[in-house]
Amino acid sequence: MSDAPVALITGGGSGIGAAVARQLLDAGHRVAVTGRGEPRLRALAAELGDPDGLLTFVGNAAEYGDVQAAVAGTLKEFGRLDTVIANAGFATHDTVAAGDPAGWGEMVLTNVLGPALLIRASIDALKETRGRIVLIGSVAGFIHGPGNIYGATKWAVTGLAENARREVTEFGVGVTLVAPGRTETPFWDSYGSLPPGHLLTAEQIADSVVWAVRQPEGVDVNTVVVRPIGQPV
Secondary structure (H helix, E strand, O other): OOOOOEEEEEOOOOHHHHHHHHHHHHOOOEEEEEEOOHHHHHHHHHHOOOOOOEEEEEOOOOOHHHHHHHHHHHHHHHOOOOEEEEOOOOOOOOEOOOOOHHHHHHHHHHHHHHHHHHHHHHHHHHHHHOOEEEEEOOHHHOOOOOOEHHHHHHHHHHHHHHHHHHHHHHHOOEEEEEEEOOEEOHHHHHHOOOOOOOOEEHHHHHHHHHHHHOOOOOOOOOEEEEOOOOOOO
C-alpha cells in the first residue's frame, strides 16, 4: 500500500473543492471527492485524466450514512486518511426578513451539520495519522451582513472550527478554518450574477488550503482569512 497521504473532500465536484483536489493530486496525494451529482464527479475525473489516485463518491454531506460510506470507502481503497476538507455548502442569497424559508433548512444542514458529521466520521482514522481537519468557512463568518442567514451558518462554522480544535488537538489532529472572501465559483450561480469588484479564483483559495495541509508535523495553523485586494469587508 502506498504511503502517499490521503485527503477526502466533500463537495469536491466543482469550485474550490475541485481546485483543491487538483492541487493535492499534483502534489502527490491520493484524493477522494464526494458530491451529490454523479455527472459532475465523472466530468471532474475525466478532466483530471482519471488518475489511479482519485476516488469519487456520490452522496449528501448532510447525511451521516453517506459521509460514513465515503470515509469507509476511502480507507478500504487507500488504507489511510490524513486530511478531511469540509467544503460542501451553498447559499440561498436571501435574508431572514424577506427570504423564502423553503431553502433554509437544507442550507443549514449542509453548511453546519455537514462539517460536524465529517469530523465525527473521520476522527478515528485521523487520530491514527495525526492528520488534519480543514473547514471551508467564509468572510461572512466574521463580518455581519444584514439579515444574512448564509452568514449565520458560516459563523457557526467559525465556532465549530475552534470547538473541534480544542477537543482534537490532544489527539495530535490539527484543525484549520479557511475563510474565503469573494471568489468566482458556482456559489454565485443561484445569485444570478457575480458581485462587483475583483474576485479571487478557486485555485487561489486552493493554494491556501494546500498550504495548510502541507504544514510540518507539529504545526497547527488554525485560521486563514483570504480576501481579494479591494474587498473592504
